[in-house]
Every structure is written in structure tokens, then in C-alpha cells.
Amino acid sequence: MRVSVVGGGTITAAQERTAVTVGKTLAANGHTVVCGGLGGTMEAVCRGAKSADGETIGILPTDRRADANEYVDTAIATGLGHARNALVPMNGDAVIALAGSAGTLSEIGFARVYDRPVVGIDTHDIPGVDAVDTPEAAVEALEAAVC
Template sequence: MDDAVDRTPDDCDTRGPQTRRGRHRGAPSFDRLLLDSRPVGPERARQGIHSTTTDAWRVLRMQGELVEGFGTLAELGPAVAVFGSARVSPDSPTYALAREVGSRLVEAGYAVITGGGPGVMEASNRGAKDADGESVGLGIELPHEQGLNQWVDLGIDFRYFFVRKVMFVKYSQGFIVLPGGLGTLDELFEALTLIQTRKITRFPVVLVDSGFWAPLMDWITDTLVARGMISSEDVELLCVVDTAEEAVARLVSINDPS
């Protein structure tokens, strides 16, 4: 008789390639070990002893993740990254919208790249599969993260956020951004900063759902531009639409203006 205890998603932590349950849960993430200079308790003692060597080894881990990402995605072909909230439920209008975005991108000749998680990411990967297209997920180590969603065909799990961001930018011909939270905003403004500073060639950044994005656009125009923090031309780095059809059409027209 199997007397194993049923476990919920909250019983599990992931840490890079590691899965941790029970007494092994709660270990700091690789990003925290890299960036946090204020560890507490036993963690401080461990870092005090090993800090002179572990940072050097972390560089090798980063190098390994970059090599893995480049090697896995090198032959992907034209692709578009779709960003949005992991908290969107499958019965929500935003989920349906993201799923349609994924399908229409494939029909337009693009692979779909997401963060590989639930919500908008799952919906976009699912839409890509609906259209028999390439569905890619770039996962990240997060507390209670349950791995890549079932609609990902080609997936990579990363320890470090910055390495994952490199892959999104390098292998995407544009970003489509649906409603989301802090992670979505981080990815959005990272892309805008790289374009504005000409660190990358300009590519389309399309926001979907004007009702959601209107307050942000008003703040950008009425505060950032009005106070001289950015130029009026910077606003043109973004376009806002309401439908999946418009989103993909705008992306295609910017990538191929002829």
C-alpha cells in the first residue's frame, strides 16, 4: 500500500536544475547568492568562508548558461517574445487573447518565445501549438515555480535572470506585451532601454489591451516627456493595440515596412 503524502505545488522549491522538498526547501536562489551582499544567519557564515572562491565559480555557471542558451536556440529562426502575467487564469479573456496571439504569430511565420510559465506564457505557447508552430519556453528559478508549461516544445531553465534576458533579446524579432506585473514591466523597460540607448537594433514593442496600458502611457507622456526625462520620440518606441490581429499586424509591418 502506498502511504505517500499528497503534495501540493507549495511543497516544492526549484533552484536551477535542483528540486527541493522537505528540509531542503528554502535555500537561497542563485540570483540571490550572486547579488545579495547582506546574507543572514548560517548563510552569512557560509559565505564568509567561501566568498573568495564561490563568485569565481558562479562566473563559470553563467558562462555555461550562456553557452547552453546559444547552442539550444541558434537554429530557431524568426521568433517573437510574448510577455504577460503568470497569474492569468485559463478562463480569462486575457488568456484567450494571449492564445490567439501565439497562433497568429505562427501563421505570420514566427516561433513563439515565452518565459515558459503559466498564465499568459502558457496561453501563448498553447496558441503556437494550436497552429503547429515552434513553441519555446525560457524558464527561471523562482520560489514554488513548477517548471515549464506543457505546451513548450523547446525549453531551457535558467538560474540567472540576466542570462535569460540575453536570450529573449538575442533571439526575438519583437516583443508583444500583454497585461502583467513587475516581471512583465521589467522585461518591457529593459527592451525599451536597450533600444533607446542603441545597444540593440530597434525592433517592435507592442502592448496589447489599451484599457490596461493607458495609465502607463499617460504617465510616460504627461510626466516623463513633460518633465524632460525622455524625448517625445521615445514614446514612438511603443505602440498600443487591442486585438491579437492588430498586434501581429503591427509587428509584421514594423519588421517589414515594405
């Protein structure tokens, strides 16, 4: 399945480790990572996926595919700015939400509008987001919900 991973563009070292592990775990289980294609969580999850020979898709806010981080296989330029946040969860079968701020919250909101299952690790505590403690638990929960 395709799993959209959403989270902050600026992250701590601990958040980076979590995002890398999410990417590795998704790829190891045969899933494609969809993200916003830039830095922070997006770069870390793609790096993790690529380290496990996974596939990555970046849906960029800019109009230049070249703006994608180096770990994105398929860059989709939108030119939409923050409005592209609607497209990231739309293009996944499920969503993993990591630590982030308003942009992450908007992506969670769109995921719920599109009726995508959402699991979260250290993210917004809101209805519709099933909190888990580890990347492995996140992937397991989404597989149970979708597969």
C-alpha cells in the same frame, strides 16, 4: 521571425483568450513564440501557437527544463530567477506585451534597451510601446516593423 510574448504569470480568463489568440496568430503567420516558459500568459500563448502547429521556446527562470509548461517545444533553463527577464526579449526579433505587472514592465524595458519593436495589448502605457487592440493588429504591426 521570433516574437517574444511577455505578460503576467497569473491572468484572467479574458487575458488568457487574448494570449491564446496571439499565439495562434503568430503561428499561423509562420512566426516562432518566445516566452518565459511557465504559466499564465506564457502557457496560454504557447497553447495557442501549438494549436496552429507553431514552434515555441521557453526561457525559464529555474534551472530545470522540466519546469516548462507542456506546450513549450524548446525549454531553456537559466537558473537566473527574474534576471532571465533580460533574455526573453533579447531572443525575439520583436515583442508583444500583454497585461502584466513589474516583471512584464522589466521585459518591456529590456526590449527597448535591445531596440526591439514593442506592441502592446492592454499593457503598460509607456513610451516605446505601440498600443493595439487585437492580436491580429499586433502581429501586423510587428511584421511591418521587422519584415
